[in-house]
Amino acid sequence: MEIVFSNTIITIIAFVLLYLALNKWAFGPLFGVMEKRRQLILEQMNTADSSRKQAEASMAEQKAALEQARKEAHQILEQARVTSSKQAEDIVESAKSEANRLKGDALKDIESEKNKAIAALRSEVGGISVQIASKIIEKQVDEKSQEQLVDKYLKEVGSK
Structure with a gap:
């Protein structure tokens, strides 16, 4: 095999x-x-990386907001319990x-009615006493008949 330089140069140029x-x-x-x-x-x-970072930040914000909402809900429930308890105590009081x-x-009212009844009884007893005295004076009876007369009028007063 022979190397032809002209072919080699032409091949290199080509x-x-x-x-x-x-x-x-x-x-x-x-x-x-x-x-x-x-x-x-x-x-x-780069867009995907920034989107991922935004998604992570948004997710962290949502978690924080959710936690805050849970805390507020717990506070509202606790406040409702305290308020209802206080209202119940106020109602009972x-x-x-x-x-x-x-x-x-x-x-x-009972004391007033009792006093009225006592006053009415006193006036009635007073009236009955006057009646008894007038009857005793009219009859001029002895002591035994006088006792019977007083007992009779006391029974009448007791039945009224």
Whole structure:
């Protein structure tokens, strides 16, 4: 096998020309498209990373808001319990004071009616005593008949 230098030089020149032509019309646009694709992928990765960070921040905010809502709900429930307990105590206290007031009014009414009854009884006893005295004076009876007469009128008073 013989090496022909002229064929080798022509092959090298053809290879260089082919390389330059491919570089200008094929590799240039191909590398441009690949560079654009690389830039697009980097942008998408950066966008995805920032979206992930925003999602994490949003998730943290939502968790904080949810925890705050739970705390507020617990406080509202606790406040409702305290308020209802206080209202129940107030109602019971009000009922007790109303019952005591009614009891006091009833006792006053009873005392008033009792005093009226005693006054009426006294006036009636006074009237009966006067009647007894007038009858005794009219009859001028002895001591035994006088006792019977007093007993009779006391029985009449007792039956009224």
